[in-house]
Amino acid sequence: MNSTATEGMREITYREAAREALHEALTNDDRVFLMGEDVGRYGGSYAVSLGFLDEFGPDRIRDTPLSESAFVGAGIGAAIGGMRPIVEVMTVNFSLLAADQIINTAATYLHMSGGQFNVPLVIRMATGGGLQLAAQHSHSLENLYAHVPGLKVVVPGTVEDVRGMLLTALADPDPVLIFEHILLYNRKGVLPVQAGAVDIDQARVRREGTQVSLITYGGSLWKCLDAAEVLEQQGIDAEVLDLRTLRPLDDASIMATVTKTRRVVIVDEGWRSGGISAEITARIHEQAFYELDVPVQRVCTAEVPIPYAKQLEEAALPQVSDIVAAAQRVVNGHG
């Protein structure tokens, strides 16, 4: 993907794309409102909703107290009451304070009520590391939510997805969690002028290749694409599969790339133990074991709380050089 605007396309940042989606949703549907910490006067902790308070008013751009459980739960109640709330949680670490409402309530009500009460709620939150924000603002915990039936978990890595997935999530009758990687907000990409809703149930090949599959999502997508460039210079042809959605996982696309290249590296900013990479590895072994030439490799965050100091944080998070090294190992048959 190149970032040069061509005809019918325009260049835009991830932040702007997220903002456009929110703007479009608020403009087109009176039931939609945005609620969360500092979404109004402050303009959003990552400045996504700057200016919305003036345009849409305090009823629809609601600053909340620091009460994650109450305002996420209020989103559930408002959704049941006929609204289409978008709840912003500042960072995935804070969402743990609302885990009761997300896991015990939003994910259970439809099933527990025998199909009577669906919860059309969208929760956005920032995730991931790389800004030296240390161990309570840098983790990638989306796999915890991907563990839970009843939720949908989407992880937009591109400007098109961050814009389109919000619209699709809002049209969904069930709770959808959107994870936006903090390093992506300033990243530019190109978007069709007529960009709109996109599917949230299929993975997408972002770069075609034949010798190794890099399976990834979110912030790590761009590291994998960079790694693929490096590998190309070394004569290794890598395919990059962007998962886009962690629940439900698109098994068919995963098995298709495995069958094509027969070598797999999974790149995930979550921890290795019990992470989404473990789940994907298991599924590959269940469904495509005999297609593999070498064992699956994983590049994950080191098993430490993410530290503050730059060199420590860099060492903890997956880096392009780690991905390149893992790809070389599997291509050379040393998986």
Place this chain on the structure above:
Amino acid sequence: MNEAPKPLPDNVDGEHALALFTEMVRVRRFEEKCAEMYSKGAIRGFLHLYIGEEAVGTGIMQSVAPQDAVVATYREHGHALLRGIPMNVVMAEMFGKQEGCCRGRGGSMHLFDKDTHFIGGNAIVGGGMPVAVGYALAASMRGQDAVAWCIFGEGAMAEGEFHESMNLAALWQLPVVFCCENNFYAMGTALERSESETRLVEKARSYKVTAEVVDGMDVLATEAAARRAAESTRTGNGPYFIEFQTYRFRAHSMFDAERYRCREEVHEHELHGPLRIFAARLQASGLLDDEKRAALEAEIAAEIDAAVAFAEAGTPEPVGELTRYVYSEAHV
């Protein structure tokens, strides 16, 4: 009781008083039957009985309008029946049958009913409170005259979700009536062992919420308090808090050996139980006699027998349906 029972005040309609009594007896007998069915193994899992607390739910429901929502706890059989969910489907749910209000997926602790906006049945203490606040927020944003009735035990007041929800409802002046059923024990932990401030209304008042405490064993008092709350809330005065002081006569659940309180304490409260005192007052007013009582009991017994028969004849939800309703079907 040593004193002679007081007749009803003149301004209470006799027929209405009898109806209140009948509703309380209906809940009591239903739950006694549930306990029996539990002993027989027809009902399993947790079963939390409301016996002793019937005057609270009965009084509250008199002010719940059709457009209102009720968010309750895991001790909610009474609320479900009083809200108007048919007894058949409640009993069938307890039996885990397809004909149950939640097709056997919820059971005793998770009764739901969309038609009456009965939003559970929540077994996380405090977990329903933010949901009630959100429902009230939606009503307020949509300009609807709907109140969210949020029912919880005093144990929930130690949870962060109580404080967060109270603050949010007060800050945004939302139509929520917070109904605290104070039965003085959070499972086995007595109020004075779990709260530094046992005057619960003070907690609500600290959020600038109008609050009152009433005798939860007196159905006329609970009804009047709920009416005051409804009037205040519906006229845009924001949330309202009522502490209903009551008592649970039975164990917390069927697994509870009741090591935390003595039999004498329970007995003392039973003497002042809501059915007993109200029956005596109805008798003193000439509204109830042995014959009427027997007729009323027989009618309720017939309804309960029919509900048991309905539940027994119900269809077990097929295992093939296990994964239905994890996600909405229209969208799949």
